Amino acid sequence: MARKNKKTVVSAIRLERYAAEGKSIAHLEDGKTLFVEGAVPGDVVEVMIMKNKKSYAEGRAMKIVTPSEDRVIPFCNHFGVCGGCKWQMLPYDKQLEYKQIQVTDQLTRIGHVALPPIETIVGSDLQREYRNKLEFTFSELSYLTREEIEAAGDGEIKRKPALGFHAPGMFDKVVDIQTCYLQAEPTNKIKNLLRKIALENNLPFYDHRKQEGWLRNVIIRVATSGEVMVNLIVKEDRPELKMMLDILLKEVPEITSLHYTINPKMNDTIYDLKVVTYHGKGYIEEYLEDFRFKISPKSFFQTNTKQGEKLYQITRDFAGLTGKEVVYDLYCGTGSIGIFLSKGAKKIIGIEAVPDAIEDAKLNASWNGLEHCQFYAGDVSDIATDAFFEEHGRPDVIITDPPRAGMHEKLIQTLLRIKAPRVVYVSCNPATQARDLALLDEMYKVVRLQPVDMFPHTHHIENVALLELK
Numbered sequence: 316m317a318r319k320n321k322k323t324v325v326s327a328i329r330l331e332r333y334a335a336e337g338k339s340i341a342h343l344e345d346g347k348t349l350f351v352e353g354a355v356p357g358d359v360v361e362v363m364i365m366k367n368k369k370s371y372a373e374g375r376a377m378k379i380v381t382p383s384e385d386r387v388i389p390f391c392n393h394f395g396v397c398g399g400c401k402w403q404m405l406p407y408d409k410q411l412e413y414k415q416i417q418v419t420d421q422l423t424r425i426g427h428v429a430l431p432p433i434e435t436i437v438g439s440d441l442q443r444e445y446r447n448k449l450e451f452t453f454s455e456l457s458y459l460t461r462e463e464i465e466a467a468g469d470g471e472i473k474r475k476p477a478l479g480f481h482a483p484g485m486f487d488k489v490v491d492i493q494t495c496y497l498q499a500e501p502t503n504k505i506k507n508l509l510r511k512i513a514l515e516n517n518l519p520f521y522d523h524r525k526q527e528g529w530l531r532n533v534i535i536r537v538a539t540s541g542e543v544m545v546n547l548i549v550k551e552d553r554p555e556l557k558m559m560l561d562i563l564l565k566e567v568p569e570i571t572s573l574h575y576t577i578n579p580k581m582n583d584t585i586y587d588l589k590v591v592t593y594h595g596k597g598y599i600e601e602y603l604e605d606f607r608f609k610i611s612p613k614s615f616f617q618t619n620t621k622q623g624e625k626l627y628q629i630t631r632d633f634a635g636l637t638g639k640e641v642v643y644d645l646y647c648g649t650g651s652i653g654i655f656l657s658k659g660a661k662k663i664i665g666i667e668a669v670p671d672a673i674e675d676a677k678l679n680a681s682w683n684g685l686e687h688c689q690f691y692a693g694d695v696s697d698i699a700t701d702a703f704f705e706e707h708g709r710p711d712v713i714i715t716d717p718p719r720a721g722m723h724e725k726l727i728q729t730l731l732r733i734k735a736p737r738v739v740y741v742s743c744n745p746a747t748q749a750r751d752l753a754l755l756d757e758m759y760k761v762v763r764l765q766p767v768d769m770f771p772h773t774h775h776i777e778n779v780a781l782l783e784l785k
């Protein structure tokens with residue numbers, strides 16, 4: 316291995332094995348572990364060292380000197396510049412193998428708790444068009460590919476406006492996406508039509524640096540029921556808004572619920588904004604087994620519907636219900652896990668921060684003819700107190716499905732006091748799950764672990780853990 320530019324670039328180093336979070340491991344000449352992103356095990360790469368600590372270093376692959384034998388040709392034209400599907404160069408079975416390693420590695424290294432054997436990861440039947448929700452961003456500045464820069468030579472490069480996904484690590488530049496394979500049609504049709512209308516009418520795309528412009532984002536949901544929801548997000552109300560929405564309705568009759576949101580704020584979140592229904596019923600419907608769910612524009616719903624069903628079947632199996640149990644569904648979203656488990660429970664109590672999702676959860680319970688489900692809106696750490704559990708019934712089973720940050724420590728302390736016989740922990744981030752399992756170790760042993768792949772071509776991984784009182 317030769318080094319050039321002394322400290323910052325390693326000219327050829329072989330990546331030995333997969334680590335986690337999309338990073339692979341190599342060893343520097345002095346034996347130090349190097350974590351490399353942007354490449355896969357087996358690649359020989361040139362690496363720019365980004366961080367050099369006493370015991371380890373981190374770097375980014377700048378050039379592939381010799382590709383890994385595992386590599387396959389990515390199917391998407393935008394691969395390499397779009398941050399969406401970073402693992403398309405790996406066959407799906409390798410992706411699954413690396414995800415299994417990631418779960419094992421993170422639970423072992425971060426958790427340091429006794430673990431049962433980890434079950435083989437459940438792969439996704441659909442590896443394309445598996446998402447039911449995508450958000451595209453408008454930007455005044457398109458991301459320029461290497462080919463575009465080379466083609467321009469010494470001439471000035473004029474950046475065009477773009478509608479697509481942020482280039483990795485760039486808040487202001489967006490990769491102009493023509494075809495995305497993550498979601499079924501009419502997603503590409505809608506996105507490309509919006510771009511066409513905007514360009515033909517000289518409508519200003521958002522400038523993320525100056526916080527100027529008009530068109531900001533579009534969120535498209537395509538349910539397996541066939542229903543399609545579109546939410547166009549703009550900076551202010553203008554007459555062109557109606558024009559754009561009317562063209563969408565005329566050209567894309569598949570749209571069943573059309574919305575717009577005025578967002579004059581600095582950030583992109585719409586949770587604190589009013590989403591206006593322009594046409595249609597204001598929500599879409601999704602089915603998991605025979606259960607019917609309402610999804611409003613602000614509600615969370617498992618993004619891969621088919622895998623969501625498998626995830627819930629595993630959760631139901633781990634919960635081991637007999638019909639007599641009081642079950643708490645923490646971070647319940649639209650109540651989907653609780654409702655999915657409801658037939659085996661005496662009572663279901665769900666808690667969720669987004670009030671619209673709780674409204675959906677209540678309606679979902681009534682749509683499915685369930686009278687033993689209750690839902691409460693608010694921060695779960697504040698609502699799920701000792702007194703709340705006393706009032707609503709001591710839990711036999713607690714299901715917890717927190718966001719990537721994991722559970723708040725205050726909630727973990729409450730769970731340690733409440734001592735439910737079983738906890739089923741559904742996690743979209745095994746690193747924070749491992750941290751939480753270590754905190755729960757005082758009272759709970761981990762008895763089952765089942766990873767599930769919800770997001771093919773990414774390094775994201777879901778993991779379900781069953782905990783029982785020691």
Ligand SMILES: C[S@@+](CC[C@H](N)C(=O)[O-])C[C@H]1O[C@@H](n2cnc3c(N)ncnc32)[C@H](O)[C@@H]1O
Nearest residue numbers: 615616617646647648667668694695716717718
């Ligand atoms: C991973 S989702 C799970 C949702 C649901 N269990 C499902 O399967 O669709 C996490 C949910 O936690 C909610 N959430 C995030 N922080 C929260 C908090 N502090 N208190 C209550 N809910 C929260 C989010 O709004 C989101 O609906």
